[in-house]
Amino acid sequence: MTNILVWNEYGNKPAEDAVYPGGLHKAIAAFLQKNKDFSVTTATLDDEGCGLKKETLDKTDVLVYWAHCRHHELPDDVAAAVRDAVHRGMGVVFLHSAHKSKPFMWLTGSSGSLKWREAAERERIWVTDPTHPIAQGLPETFALEHEEMYGEYFDIPKPDSVIFTGWFEGGNVFRSGVTFTRGYGKIFYFQPGHETFGAFYDKNVQKIIENAVRFTKRNVLLTQLDCPNETESKEPIAKKS
């Protein structure tokens, strides 16, 4: 059983509810829990401890994270708890505007800057790493009628894989689906998902998020991450005079 926590800042309630009644976390949880091996819960920024207490994170195999206007409201110690849980093996799927969240910026070490435009323009997504597990079961290309434009230069470290590349009607391109590894945790960032455009109802987007959850799920630690002092060497060291 894979334990999934779908987390939403849920800060633009009326506009978001018009598209996703009860918040987009409900829509994401709904399609994920169709998988019998997934156990899905949800939380929002207004929950106690922001819904991201250390004991919650330690039971979570994959955190799905959406946030936008309220990034600054996430306390530093909570952001640090998310980062440290990823280092210890929790997977994380960052969606859309989460590129400017503290956990994303702190895990990548980058500014997460990108170009953007809200013009409800057409986006076409291409698979650019077809052997990757997250690309399995998808067509080589698909379109989203209306999406917020996110364009290069996207300030991220060189990803492990660039699985999806986006084409926008207005002339921009974007690395729309990318993976990173930090500590024992696997990370996937996916660009579509503006709270008022309905991308989370798209079958291909749903398949990508489901695949990403399977790919990023928790790993078991092989080694401590607290700088172990190996005083006994594994091979003999010549005595120095």
Add this chain to the structure above:
Amino acid sequence: MTNILVWNEYGNKPAEDAVYPGGLHKAIAAFLQKNKDFSVTTATLDDEGCGLKKETLDKTDVLVYWAHCRHHELPDDVAAAVRDAVHRGMGVVFLHSAHKSKPFMWLTGSSGSLKWREAAERERIWVTDPTHPIAQGLPETFALEHEEMYGEYFDIPKPDSVIFTGWFEGGNVFRSGVTFTRGYGKIFYFQPGHETFGAFYDKNVQKIIENAVRFTKRNVLLTQLDCPNETESKEPIAKKS
């Protein structure tokens, strides 16, 4: 002219002075300033503003950074200023125990954990990316008679390049020289350099640090990194009804 700031926490003064009179920053500055196109200054943790004020960093092309026991004494806002200066294009060369400094951990997004042992054992370094600019002018392998062991697993993101790989007498291996890119800044981490073993007097180590300064020196920004809103699209967008 490349402006270089050699920064040292300088926290283990008597032991360090015995090997490097006045601190290891003096020894590093001394060999770097033999290059006529390098302008070298030094600073330490005890200087005003920790010697790392924003206006200093903005004039610096490459920061060479050594720290060990006093990582926690660097205030968060100073660590953030270093990180942000790297994003804006300042190069940085992290030496030895700087793998646990706030700037290193915040830029890589990782814990920087590694195995270690102080046994003054023999280290042999191999070039594993011979076409990289930092490897030019070096032999394919060289040895350091006494070095602190740093061993895998080294918890860092997949590097852009693994230029040097270390072999230790006691049976360990280590990715001893690695590069990363964050924002517009280039980063080099190099493992040798315990404050009491004299590595910074080694000709090969000196050549590596000189090459690293040339490789990481400041880039000019092509794009803002503050999420520019490109309201005017470069290509026409069809009107939606």
Add this chain to the structure above:
Amino acid sequence: MTNILVWNEYGNKPAEDAVYPGGLHKAIAAFLQKNKDFSVTTATLDDEGCGLKKETLDKTDVLVYWAHCRHHELPDDVAAAVRDAVHRGMGVVFLHSAHKSKPFMWLTGSSGSLKWREAAERERIWVTDPTHPIAQGLPETFALEHEEMYGEYFDIPKPDSVIFTGWFEGGNVFRSGVTFTRGYGKIFYFQPGHETFGAFYDKNVQKIIENAVRFTKRNVLLTQLDCPNETESKEPIAKKS
């Protein structure tokens, strides 16, 4: 069911039989076929069509390939058939001296050069990518009492992942377990396995090869690889006067 073909040049029969009766392919097949979802067959260079006919390869999900002294006896058209089958999605696990085989050199595009020494020296292997599927279930380090030394510089393209790094008693290091992707095919190269030292009886080596078979197994093609002419554009192109 994963269809696995274990292929051995089988060119040093008496010496190899003394360690692996009937050839090392028999020993590898024996531990792989303990997995109920694996269907394992073997072939050697002296079989008809070298045991690597196109129709055989098209039914194979993963080819495990060992060769050493007889690389030049593999005809170019057979080597090309292996390369093309990998492009179409067949996985391949290259073992030990296969680094100088035509299929390895043609798929990597490199010379495969490395340093070597037959001194039956001790090798210690470290996991350097602990989240990789091929590393799961292994200890952080293990030793092989006697192995042929393969040392850097190993002339290969930058691998997708360096999962294992080897330490040799005589002072060398090696990227001992690495992955590549070519076309739709996944590739794993693993360094231990000299035909007279018995590595394929080691439980950790067996686990690595089993994991590698699961990781590299055949992918389904999403796109043709014959330069499709997309005459109909997916988005409208403005008429040019």
Add this chain to the structure above:
Amino acid sequence: MTNILVWNEYGNKPAEDAVYPGGLHKAIAAFLQKNKDFSVTTATLDDEGCGLKKETLDKTDVLVYWAHCRHHELPDDVAAAVRDAVHRGMGVVFLHSAHKSKPFMWLTGSSGSLKWREAAERERIWVTDPTHPIAQGLPETFALEHEEMYGEYFDIPKPDSVIFTGWFEGGNVFRSGVTFTRGYGKIFYFQPGHETFGAFYDKNVQKIIENAVRFTKRNVLLTQLDCPNETESKEPIAKKS
């Protein structure tokens, strides 16, 4: 002085001459030789030894290579000589349709497959690795009014860097400027350059090719690439009984 050989198959003479009198190699040589530190010569497929004899290649620091319809006319031994010269340190810049040439496919190990369309459509190129030397001095984006569409999936190994990403009017995206390393040789592939569309007169394209020549120029070998037998170990090996 950097010795550059600009090579053109020159197979579509009348159509090519209408845009580039005397062949596109003349146009490329013309802008390159404005650099006083560049020594530029040209050759074509119809020259003796295809203009690519081993002694010519050994004096060449960077080969700029354009070919399209006559890939099959390059003899295998000449293609092998180019590949081997790259392994020994010669740089190579592959232009446009060279993605299906023998040297490109043999060095990358891939099929080089891509989607294509000749519709004289608009291409817009974005810088996606702004710290790379090949991107220096360029704007963050520029357009080519008419170019042949090359679209993903582009079957190449994961590049060292994806410096440019192309957007096409008809809805496609492409990794338009990518680097690889093979042996001691650096490789740059650049997508624009159909023989009848005039891209080599574009100032940005010229800057990119000039930068690429500087980036890929010959490296000095640090190590033999013929599998040296290191019989004398660098560190002592314990005697085995």
